[in-house]
Amino acid sequence: xxxxxxxxxxxxxxxxxxxxxxxxxxxxxxxxxxxxxxxxxxxxxxxxxxxxxxxxxxxxxxxxxxxxxxxxxxxxxxxxxxxxxxxxxxxxxxxxxxxxxxxxxxxxxxxxxxxxxxxxxxxxxxxxxxxxxxxxxxxxxxxxxxxxxxxxxxxxxxxxxxxxxxxxxxxxxxxxxxxxx
Ligand code: IMP
Ligand code: MG
Numbered sequence: 001x002x003x004x005x006x007x008x009x010x011x012x013x014x015x016x017x018x019x020x021x022x023x024x025x026x027x028x029x030x031x032x033x034x035x036x037x038x039x040x041x042x043x044x045x046x047x048x049x050x051x052x053x054x055x056x057x058x059x060x061x062x063x064x065x066x067x068x069x070x071x072x073x074x075x076x077x078x079x080x081x082x083x084x085x086x087x088x089x090x091x092x093x094x095x096x097x098x099x100x101x102x103x104x105x106x107x108x109x110x111x112x113x114x115x116x117x118x119x120x121x122x123x124x125x126x127x128x129x130x131x132x133x134x135x136x137x138x139x140x141x142x143x144x145x146x147x148x149x150x151x152x153x154x155x156x157x158x159x160x161x162x163x164x165x166x167x168x169x170x171x172x173x174x175x176x177x178x179x180x181x
Pocket of ligand 2: 042043044045046100101102
């Protein structure tokens with residue numbers, strides 16, 4: 001593809017992502033058997049994962065989206081997190097599964113979970129495609145993790161650098177010179 005030249009390495013291919021997402025979906029289907037769930041995703045990075053994951057879960061479900069402020073154009077998050085788009089649905093009494101692209105410092109999810117818990121869901125769990133535990137600043141309990149990865153800036157499969165690369169079908173590590181690192 002056009003952007004292949006900006007990649008230092010392909011971390012997970014389209015096929016590897018697909019296989020792992022299917023495993024997560026099967027596990028979630030099993031764990032929530034007999035229940036209806038609400039997938040809640042954080043825009044925009046999780047949109048591809050959300051779409052693929054939802055189609056591997058064989059349960060009655062609803063979906064909703066919210067957005068929080070994040071990096072701007074940099075590559076590391078600030079402790080300041082703000083809701084820029086709230087949910088449309090009421091989550092009280094629902095089994096909520098928060099779907100995230102990547103758990104990094106933990107600032108975003110730590111803050112978000114606190115807010116969501118105040119809305120009295122029946123249960124709340126977290127599914128993240130990627131986890132970068134080396135960078136954790138705030139503790140976050142995760143129920144489902146796709147892959148645990150080293151501390152590198154990744155793009156593709158929904159994830160961006162300065163809003164670009166979200167459309168790559170694979171997950172790649174960007175060459176540091178691309179973001180001036
Ligand atoms: P945290 O608040 O530091 O945990 O950041 C979480 C959010 O930052 C993720 O949901 C991503 O949107 C973004 N993010 C963190 N690391 C990366 C990365 O390597 N590439 C792209 N986005 C990232
Ligand atoms: Mg995100």
